[in-house]
Amino acid sequence: MTQKQSSEKLVETLVQTINPKEIAEESLRQTVEILLNLIEQLHTEVKELREENQRLRDENNRLKGEQGQPDIKAKKPRGFSNNHSSEEERKTLKNHSKGSKNAHLKIDREEILEYPLE
Template identity: 50%
Template sequence: MLKDFDINDIQDLHEARDWIVKLLNIIETLNHENLELKTQLQQVRDENNRLKGEQPKPKIKPNKENSNHSSEKERNSPKEREKSSKKDRIKFHDTEVCRVDTKLLPEDAKFKGHERVIVQNIKFEAHNILFLKEKYYSPSQNKTYR
């Protein structure tokens, strides 16, 4: 195909374009053949490794590209949540008044109310259950049923 090609014979632009198209076609054909040969070579290597008792080359899948869907922005954007105070919903089991020793205070100190301090503890208690399962005995079959 390239035996009759001589670069000095090209006289005009049209003839140069024709040769460029031919060369690009040859490159494409050779590239396709090269890929096929690489695939065949890898198959032969895998078969050779299999016959030796080794593992073939693993088939690694390519990474998937992130597709930008219209919902992608909505999914990735963090939604602002309004935090509400849990103190309003807490049930109190006990209330203790912590008194201040007034002897330690100056004489002009006046009582202005209470300051609320909430302490949450976890109380673990044992909760044992006794199950009374009925049990029957059949003398004729010499068997117990539960």
């Protein structure tokens, strides 16, 4: 999926960097403009079809009793800033150490076991 996204971004940046006004020949300039418009239309159509295809897959999976693709929303900042007085206190690291359990063990009996040598 990331390769598709990176190739889509590459195509978008490439299309945006092409300036047909820099082309001297009029017929070639018009051809490039037509092709760029066609690329943009096809790109948006492919994006819409992919979204529709995913919706249909999710619906098909839901009807089969499976779960669809999860709806994960981006984090949005709240209406207020996160600048609270306790913000610095939460950011400071506290030293946590795990104590030894052997110090709390109480030995109440000792047993000597013999292992046969064969």
